[in-house]
Amino acid sequence: MANTRFILLRILTLLVFFVFLGLGGCDRGPSRHGGPPPSPRAVSVVTVKPQKIELSTELPGRTAAFRIAEIRxxxxxxxxxxxxxxxxxxxxxxxxxxxDPAEFEAALENARAALLKAEANLPAIQLRAKRLKELLAVKAASKQDYDDAVSALKQAKAEIEYWKAQVKTAKINLGYTxxxxxxxxxxxxxxxxxxxxxxxxxxxPLATIQQLDPIYVDVPRSTTELLRLRRRLENRNLSHSVTSQAKVKLILEDGTIYPHEGTLQFSDVSVDPTTGSVILRMIFPNPEKVLLPKMFVRAVIKEGVREAAIFVPQQAVARTPKGEPYVLVVGAGERVEMRMLKLDRAMGDKWLVDSGLSPGDRVIVEGLQFVRPGMPVKATPFHENKEAMGARGGHGAGQNTRPGGGA
Incomplete structure (x- = not known):
């Protein structure tokens, strides 16, 4: 009887074991056979909309006097x-x-006296030359005497001109006093x-005079920037580009805006080999004498107008290990796509994009760390006035160096 109970107990134990084993296999079955897919990740996106902007460049420079005269x-x-x-x-x-003019006044008087003496001798010499000419005609005087008289007349006239010049020089020197x-x-x-x-x-110099109204501002600009601007003009990315006489704004050392607008005068044609830059010269009115020579300022130079500029938030831009910028966008089928960018410059908290995006593209701003190219996502509009926590999350995504690196 005891053996029978023992056998029944063993059979019951085995049945319970197999039941639990079957239940465990049922739990793992769907995973092995591709059960229901995971729900799409939620991301926040901004839709690319081109806009018209005026591009400008802020460059450091120094003021210089409009005219300088060293008195000597x-x-x-x-x-x-x-x-x-x-x-x-x-x-x-x-x-x-x-x-002290005394010495120069005396020199002028001496020159005048010598001139009067030379002029006084001229009539007698002229009369002698005239008489000898008449006598020579009747063979009453020698040709040599007549030639000597003519030569003396020319010397007397030359001496008069010489002393006239001396008088003029003496007057000039007296004026220089x-x-x-x-x-x-x-x-x-x-x-x-x-x-x-x-x-x-x-x-x-005895003293120096500087004309401060108007006043110059000399700004160095790298040849790289000049070449970049030239390329934009050739590619027709800019309209209404700057030329000479363009208006320029000025920012003073304390950060205040100078109340008067200046004008771009010219760009130097020589490149400084030590800095690789050329000088842009601007002129500003300075009636209040606020600007003084050698003062450090920052000039805001208008480059031109871009009719269809594309911006993306800086937190949406990541970089590859090689430092190349890219963004993730929500593409066809609500799946993530990677777009390589060519950036122009930072403007506020956004990047100005040269190429890589088109109007209507939906750029992922938040949730970058949880997605990678090819993943399905659920896109919602991004609101730029979100809490600081959201902004920090976006910034962290911007530091990611590979697509979906945070996943």
Whole structure:
């Protein structure tokens, strides 16, 4: 009887074991035979819409005086008077210094006296030459005497012209004793005082005048940027491109906008071999004297208008291991596709796209870390005013270096 119970117990145990084994096999069956597919991932997308924008470039530069005049003496002498206040504005023609004129006045008087002496001798020499000519006609004078008289007459006339030139030179030198401002502008400190001895055309200027209204702004621009702009013009990506006389805005060192617009004057034709750049020169009105020479500024130069510009949020752009930018888009059949991009520049929190996208493309902005090319997705519009958490998630996706790397 005990053996029978033991056998029945063993049979019951085996039955229970096989029942559980069958249930476990039923649970694993659908997985092995391709059960229901997983639900599509939810992603947020932006739809590409071309828009018209004005492109500009912000470049650093420095101001330069419109005109600079270094005041130097043109005659040697002693400074008798200084007739301006340092650090003020002066007008063109205003008297700045006076060199002691006594020596130059005396030289002028000597030249005038010598001229009068030469002019006084001329009539007698003319009469002698005339008489000898008459006597020569009647054979009463020798040909040699007449030739000598003619030569003396020419020498007397030449001497008169010489002393006229000396008088003129003396007047010029006397005028140089009054040193005037060649241009209107702001005059700096004087390097000499009354009683100083100066020499003609000395290397050290007496003072310097700078015209500050208007004022120049010199901006270096790389040849790479110039070539890029030229390519855009050739490809007709830009309309209404800049030329000379284009308007330019200015940003001061403290970040404020300069209230007056400037004008692009010209672009240098020589490339600086040390920096690989050329100089763009602009001119700005400066009535309040806000801009001073050698001041650091930033010029905003208008490049032109792009009629159909395409932008994508920066957080939607990832890069391959080689650094090539790409985005993931929702393509046909609501499946993920990869698009390689060619970017122009960053503008705010977006990239300006040169090529790789077309109007109507749906670019994935959020959920990049959970998808890869070929996966089905469920697309919903992306709202740029989402919470900061969503923005951080998108930024993290932007750091991904391969498609679907976060999956």
């Amino acid at each position: 003496p043109q005659v040697s002498g002693l400074i008798k008077r200084r007739l301006f206040t340092e650090g003020t504005d002066v007008k063109a023609g205003q008297l700045l210094y006076e060199i 009054r040193i005037t401002a060649p241009i209107s502008g702001h005059i700096g400190p004087s390097n000499v005082t009354e009683g100083a001895i100066v020499t003609a055309y000395q290397p050290t």
